[in-house]
Amino acid sequence: MQEREIEEPGAARRGMGPAIVAGEDRGLSELRRKHRADLKRLTMTSQPFKTSAFFLLAIAQSSGRTWSSVLKKGSWLKIVVLSIVATWGLLLFTDGPHEKHVQELLWYVRFGLWWIILGVASSIGFGSGLHTFVLYLAPHVALFTIKAVQCGRVDLKSAPYDTILLKRMPSWLDKDCLEFGPPIYQETIPFSKILQKVYLEAVLWGIGTALGELPPYFLSRAGCTIDELQDFNAPVTEGFPSLTLHRAKQWILSHFSFSIILLLASVPNPLFDFAGMLCGQFGVPFWKFFLATLIGKAIIKVSIQITSVITLCNNQLLDLVEKWVIWAFGFVPGVASVLPSLVAKLKTAKDKFLSAHVAASASIAVKGKWNLSFTLIWNTVMWLMAINFIIQIVTSTAQGYLRTQQELEISKKLLEIELSASEPSSG
Known part of the structure; x- marks a missing residue:
């Protein structure tokens, strides 16, 4: 009897346990339901200010973790940076025989930054950026080629940085x-000799175009959560849309190889920004994307563009190419008859390109009148697609931040449940 009396209090507590646990489970279920509803409502259309705030908090949190990691583990990096800054400041603000070398180094820095920035300005903007190849690089290469052909020599530059720079024309031009x-x-003049003299600035411009492709990649990479990357190989049974999206992700991951990215970057392609977005969104490794883009744009594409300009502006070389083309295609039936007219059109195109004074087009719109053109339509479509993609990334990042906060709240709730469950047993 005594043993029964001793057991009854424990039995009573055990009988109360399931009711308490059931109530706590209901509380957790309601909390999770509330969290799902909050996540669903957190979009740029329904809660723009809250979504933007959470996006900024997520970016600040990520940046803080990155900098704290660098400061904790990168002590050698801090020493190197401080040493470089101190040495550079000492060289700049002290007199001596090193001044001439410092000024020379500054010219090289300006030269490199100028062409890299022009490249970035050309590729950034989803195909609607500043066309710096047509405005700066191509005229520079054309003028140098024409001058070299006129003078019969290529040693025209006083230094490698003797090119078109900001508010400065090259010394050899006049x-x-x-x-x-x-x-x-x-x-x-051998083609390789002219190419050697203009290839450095062309490569720097190409490096800039490759760097200009990184913002779309990082922007879409930020909106792709780790869970999404881990779930690519998971089975999908949520219906036709999810299955289609999953298959599209698998196709992109399997087909966006190094060679495909290299090929897309090696040809003039205004849609390459969206290729970068897809690579970032679907987890293509950064170095795989960047190296393929860098090789394609800074070496292959630039070489094709520079070769075309040099050939077009070198009358001697152009005549050789013309004779070779006529000889090669003269054996093709039906082509030999149209070659003279084709060559005449190419010469006309060359004369227009090299003409310093181009007559104003009669189709220029009247000032103040809206001019609907293919370029305007193209840029509008590109920017609408880009804005939509950015909105999705901002929403996804904000929801990821909110999901993290909700998980912390759930963990805190579970800890409270464990503590409340342990108190009766301890009593």
């Missing part, structure tokens, strides 16, 4: 050929 000396090449 000089007479006699100032450079007698012609070295009496007939045809």
Whole structure:
């Protein structure tokens, strides 16, 4: 009897346990339901200010973790940076025989930054950026080629940075050929000799175009959560839309190889920004994307563009190419008859390209009148697609931040339940 009396209090507590646990389970279920509703409502259309605030908090949190990690683990990096800054400041603000070398180094820095920034300005903006190849790089290469052909020599530059820079024209542009000396090449200047003299600035411009493709990649990468990357290989049974999206992700991951990205980056492609977005959204590794983009844009694409400009502006080389093309296609039936007209059109295109004074087009719109053109339509569509993609990334990032806060709240609730469940047993 005594044993029964001793057991009854424990039995009574055990009998109360399921009711308490059931109530707590209901509380957790309601909390999770509330969390799901909050996540669903958190969009730029329904809660724009809250979504933007959570997005900024997520970015600040991520940046804080990155900087704290660098400060904790990168002590050697801090020492190197401080040493470089101190040395550079000492060289800049002290007099001595090193001043000439410092000024030379500053010219190289300006030269590199100028062409890289022009490249970034060309590729950024989803195909609607500043076309700096047409405005700066192509005219520079064309003018140098024409000058080299006129003077019969390629040693025109006083230094590698003697190019078109901000508020500065190259020194060789207005000089007479006699100032450079007698012609070295009496007939045809080798193509490689001209290419060597303009290839450095062309590569720097290409590096800038590759760097300009990184913002879409990182922007879409920020909106792709780790859970989404881990769930790519998971079975999908949620219906046709989810299954289609899952298959599209699998296709992109399997087909966006290094060679495909390299091919897309090696040709003029205004939609490459969206290729970068897809690579970031679906977890293509950064170095795989960037190296393929860098090689494609800074080496292959630039080489094709520069070769075209040099060939077009070098009358000697152009005549050789023209003769070779006529000879090669003269054996093709039906092509030989149209070659003269095709060559004439190419020469006309060259004359227009090299003409310093182009007549104003009669189709220019009247000032103040809206001009609907293909370029305007294209840029509008591109920017609408980009804005929609950015909104989705901001929403996804904000929801990820909210989901993290909700998980912390759930963990805190579970800890309270464990503590409340342990108190009766301890009593």
